[in-house]
Amino acid sequence: MKESLTHPSYLHHHYGDVDQQREAAKLGMWLFLVTEVLFFGGLFCVYAIYRAWYPELFVNAHHALDWRLGGINTLVLIASSVTMALAIRSFQVDKQKLAIGMMFATVMLAATFMVIKYFEYAHKFHVGQLPGKFYTYTGIEGTNPHIFFSIYFAMTGLHGIHVIIGIGVILWLMSKARKGSYHSGYYTPIEVTGLYWHLVDLVWIFLFPLFYLIG
Amino acid sequence: MTDSHSQSEHKDHILPVKLYLSVGAVLFFLTIVTVAASRIDLGQFNLIVAMVIAIVKASIVGLFFMHLLWDRRFYMSAMLMSVLFLGVFIIITMSDTMRRGDIYEEVRHPIVKDAAMYKDIDKSKNDAHGVDSHDDAQAAEGNEAESDAEKDSQEHDTPTH
Numbered sequence: 128m129k130e131s132l133t134h135p136s137y138l139h140h141h142y143g144d145v146d147q148q149r150e151a152a153k154l155g156m157w158l159f160l161v162t163e164v165l166f167f168g169g170l171f172c173v174y175a176i177y178r179a180w181y182p183e184l185f186v187n188a189h190h191a192l193d194w195r196l197g198g199i200n201t202l203v204l205i206a207s208s209v210t211m212a213l214a215i216r217s218f219q220v221d222k223q224k225l226a227i228g229m230m231f232a233t234v235m236l237a238a239t240f241m242v243i244k245y246f247e248y249a250h251k252f253h254v255g256q257l258p259g260k261f262y263t264y265t266g267i268e269g270t271n272p273h274i275f276f277s278i279y280f281a282m283t284g285l286h287g288i289h290v291i292i293g294i295g296v297i298l299w300l301m302s303k304a305r306k307g308s309y310h311s312g313y314y315t316p317i318e319v320t321g322l323y324w325h326l327v328d329l330v331w332i333f334l335f336p337l338f339y340l341i342g
Numbered sequence: 343m344t345d346s347h348s349q350s351e352h353k354d355h356i357l358p359v360k361l362y363l364s365v366g367a368v369l370f371f372l373t374i375v376t377v378a379a380s381r382i383d384l385g386q387f388n389l390i391v392a393m394v395i396a397i398v399k400a401s402i403v404g405l406f407f408m409h410l411l412w413d414r415r416f417y418m419s420a421m422l423m424s425v426l427f428l429g430v431f432i433i434i435t436m437s438d439t440m441r442r443g444d445i446y447e448e449v450r451h452p453i454v455k456d457a458a459m460y461k462d463i464d465k466s467k468n469d470a471h472g473v474d475s476h477d478d479a480q481a482a483e484g485n486e487a488e489s490d491a492e493k494d495s496q497e498h499d500t501p502t503h
Contacts (some may be wrong), residue, residue: 209365
């Protein structure tokens with residue numbers, strides 16, 4: 128009886144119980160992910176249109192990308208997805224220390240991804256493989272290779288912004304987790320952030336073959 | 343624990359660590375497969391193979407890491423719905439863009455294929471003194487020859503307009 132009068136600190140007043148709160152948060156995150164799919168979808172549509180229009184352009188220009196770096200980045204992001212999933216699991220079984228370690232590993236892997244991306248971008252900036260009118264490189268055969276780099280920078284750039292936001296959110300949650308905010312009874316913020324993080328991984332799973340592994 | 347009753351109601355899918363690790367291993371393996379597949383020349387099927395592998399990987403991430411396999415079916419249907427609408431979006435848009443040449447002759451056979459800015463790039467390339475590699479120089483020559491040819495064709499075309 129006493130339980131029904133008091134409620135845990137993490138339960139907000141406008142929810143009936145912890146489960147309702149958790150389901151509402153997850154529903155909200157899933158609907159956000161739906162909008163994210165459509166957000167990236169616009170760019171995937173651009174990609175599809177231009178690749179159908181200029182198939183040789185994509186084949187010629189994609190040789191400027193290093194599939195090894197793209198491949199390593201794919202593995203790095205998959206590994207970060209594993210550590211994020213393990214972080215959630217660790218909270219489920221009340222191993223907070225391990226969970227924080229797993230979140231830290233996720234952040235480090237995400238940072239590795241961004242560092243590799245930085246080197247790729249820096250090289251392209253250096254040789255002038257830039258989007259649209261900023262394109263000045265002359266080493267690629269065929270017509271209009273700048274179109275490839277416009278789409279490349281738009282898609283990987285938007286994805287990179289998502290990775291940076293993910294790093295920020297996970298660091299913020301880590302600082303709260305250190306204060307003991309999350310445990311087996313309440314770990315919803317970690318769970319929904321995990322969903323977001325997996326979507327970021329998922330987008331890259333498509334970007335990698337579409338840009339680095341053409342023909 | 344004060345919230346033990348609510349905890350038992352939780353649909354808490356605590357999965358074994360081993361499962362997460364093996365799912366990760368499968369994803370690693372499929373990444374290697376997709377790289378290997380891209381090195382075999384299958385013509386148009388390369389794209390299809392790459393996309394099939396990507397869809398399998400994405401499904402694995404969704405089903406296991408995002409817990410769609412155990413969670414409420416509503417989340418799965420929301421996700422599938424977004425993919426469905428993305429498909430509608432792309433197919434309808436491309437049914438337009440892929441048929442534009444049917445109406446406009448200049449879309450099917452553009453007179454000048456390169457964007458206008460490439461003329462400036464070629465010019466600055468000629469002014470610059472021996473930029474990096476030998477290959478670049480050759481490609482630049484190729485471009486120049488091409489754009490010259492285009493200029494010619496333009497000149498021939500203009501009187502008729």
